Amino acid sequence: MRTQLPVAIAFLSGFIMVIAFFVPESNLENFSQNLLTFVTIVGGFTLLLGIVSILRANIQVVKKRGKEWGFKLLLILTLLIMSISSFIWGTHEGTVYHWMFQNMQAPMMSTMFSLLAFFIASAAYRAFRARTKEATILLITSVIVMLGRIPLGQFLWSRLPEYTDWIMAYPNLAVQRGIIIGAALGAAAMSLRIILGIERTYMGRG
Amino acid sequence: MNSASEIFSKLQHIDRRYIFLFIGMAAFLPLIFPLGLPLGVTPSSEDLFNAVENLEEGSVVMLTFDYYPSTLPETEPMSYAALRHLFRKNIRVITLTTIPLGALSVMEGVVKNVAREYNKEYGTDYVNLGYKYGYVAVMLGMGRKISDIFPRDNYDNKLEDLPLMQEVKNYDDVDFLFVVSDNATVDYWVSLVNAQFGLPMGAGVTAVMAPKCYSFLQTGQMVGLLGGMKGAAEYEKLTQNQGRATRGMDPQSIIHLLIIAFIILGNIGYFVSKR
Numbered sequence: 051m052r053t054q055l056p057v058a059i060a061f062l063s064g065f066i067m068v069i070a071f072f073v074p075e076s077n078l079e080n081f082s083q084n085l086l087t088f089v090t091i092v093g094g095f096t097l098l099l100g101i102v103s104i105l106r107a108n109i110q111v112v113k114k115r116g117k118e119w120g121f122k123l124l125l126i127l128t129l130l131i132m133s134i135s136s137f138i139w140g141t142h143e144g145t146v147y148h149w150m151f152q153n154m155q156a157p158m159m160s161t162m163f164s165l166l167a168f169f170i171a172s173a174a175y176r177a178f179r180a181r182t183k184e185a186t187i188l189l190i191t192s193v194i195v196m197l198g199r200i201p202l203g204q205f206l207w208s209r210l211p212e213y214t215d216w217i218m219a220y221p222n223l224a225v226q227r228g229i230i231i232g233a234a235l236g237a238a239a240m241s242l243r244i245i246l247g248i249e250r251t252y253m254g255r256g
Numbered sequence: 257m258n259s260a261s262e263i264f265s266k267l268q269h270i271d272r273r274y275i276f277l278f279i280g281m282a283a284f285l286p287l288i289f290p291l292g293l294p295l296g297v298t299p300s301s302e303d304l305f306n307a308v309e310n311l312e313e314g315s316v317v318m319l320t321f322d323y324y325p326s327t328l329p330e331t332e333p334m335s336y337a338a339l340r341h342l343f344r345k346n347i348r349v350i351t352l353t354t355i356p357l358g359a360l361s362v363m364e365g366v367v368k369n370v371a372r373e374y375n376k377e378y379g380t381d382y383v384n385l386g387y388k389y390g391y392v393a394v395m396l397g398m399g400r401k402i403s404d405i406f407p408r409d410n411y412d413n414k415l416e417d418l419p420l421m422q423e424v425k426n427y428d429d430v431d432f433l434f435v436v437s438d439n440a441t442v443d444y445w446v447s448l449v450n451a452q453f454g455l456p457m458g459a460g461v462t463a464v465m466a467p468k469c470y471s472f473l474q475t476g477q478m479v480g481l482l483g484g485m486k487g488a489a490e491y492e493k494l495t496q497n498q499g500r501a502t503r504g505m506d507p508q509s510i511i512h513l514l515i516i517a518f519i520i521l522g523n524i525g526y527f528v529s530k531r
Contacts, residue, residue: 079400083397086404087397089393090390090397096389097356142364143364143368148361148364151325156328159324159325160328162326163327170515172275174518175270175275176522179522180526180527189523193519196515197512199483199512200512200513201293201294201509202293204294204296205293205294215298222470223470226467226470226471227471
């Protein structure tokens with residue numbers, strides 16, 4: 051029963067959504083719309099579940115003084131401070147939550163992301179060696195695109211952005227399309243496997 | 257080993273701390289001493305600008321804030337530029353986000369600031385729907401009825417009490433979709449909303465996402481595209497409202513040039529040492 055019921059729900063939900071897409075019948079459309087609303091409501095609870103889960107996992111480590119417990123404690127404290135302040139005063143402009151978000155969370159996340167520039171520069175210097183014919187082509191292409199995507203490149207040679215656009219629109223797209231089509235076919239196949247009950251890993255087992 | 261070959265060998269193994277130092281300086285100095293390099297506009301940015309420019313006064317545009325705070329330097333200027341363009345043209349705007357982490361706060365800030373600049377009235381000129389979990393369900397559900405998915409707006413008003421939302425029931429009442437995103441949601445806006453409901457759309461995405469989005473541009477599923485900070489700077493230029501993205505172009509130029517210089521040095525070292 052624990053396996054059959056989720057499979058039956060997945061089958062019915064998926065089947066109805068597919069039929070509703072192809073058959074414009076009002077009762078069916080109403081039902082599929084209700085299902086979509088239901089997804090957003092259930093999703094709200096999964097967010098809550100995520101918070102409970104992260105708290106449980108980290109509290110255990112802190113209690114046992116496990117590896118890097120200090121960071122876990124910091125995580126718990128910041129999670130609680132942000133959550134409680136948002137419940138009490140809200141999240142709008144002028145609130146404690148908003149101040150912490152604007153002045154702490156957003157700069158910290160942007161800083162983490164911007165560190166990529168340093169590591170990319172270092173990695174590019176080490177990795178981009180014209181060792182083979184293919185590596186040389188990649189190297190030349192990357193230099194053209196890097197220069198063509200900045201004002202300085204255009205300043206040095208006004209036609210450089212045209213070549214960059216050509217690279218993006220043809221060789222790049224030939225590869226990108228293959229990836230997109232492959233991923234879409236994979237997603238369709240996976241969806242079908244879930245609807246038909248062949249794929250059951252979403253229940254936590256194979 | 258003679259001194260020349262030693263130098264070329266060293267060129268291949270520059271300590272990464274020096275690279276970090278140079279990159280840091282290249283990011284910092286142009287912000288203090290701007291170069292003001294001339295900025296060209298790519299056709300994809302111009303197409304997006306023209307699509308918005310050609311909308312009639314009073315049209316309705318859905319503007320999304322589908323990005324995390326980590327990419328704010330690239331994406332937030334796009335949101336500012338887009339919203340300023342829309343409000344300047346007296347286009348009515350519905351904003352929303354499908355991202356749970358931080359996007360709601362960013363959206364509130366941007367929308368309130370720009371609405372204040374253009375003296376726009378909430379509920380009539382713009383509505384902020386806020387965030388709702390499950391972007392696939394949200395995108396599909398709004399195609400039939402927006403109020404099914406968002407019964408209330410971000411400020412807990414009932415949608416039926418807002419004059420703008422009394423006119424806008426679903427995508428049929430929206431004239432254009434402007435997505436600003438740093439993740440795969442843009443693919444779903446294309447495949448679910450543009451493809452299934454025929455809503456014309458354009459997008460502003462981070463530089464790493466732009467190569468993928470070119471395929472949607474070429475097929476006509478997107479009318480225009482802003483790629484990374486340069487795309488944002490181009491839109492700022494087109495809307496004659498130069499801001500953070502334009503200022504960010506100088507550091508980006510110098511950093512790109514510096515990376516190329518390091519790559520060339522490394523290759524010179526590699527080839528000379530090989531001989």
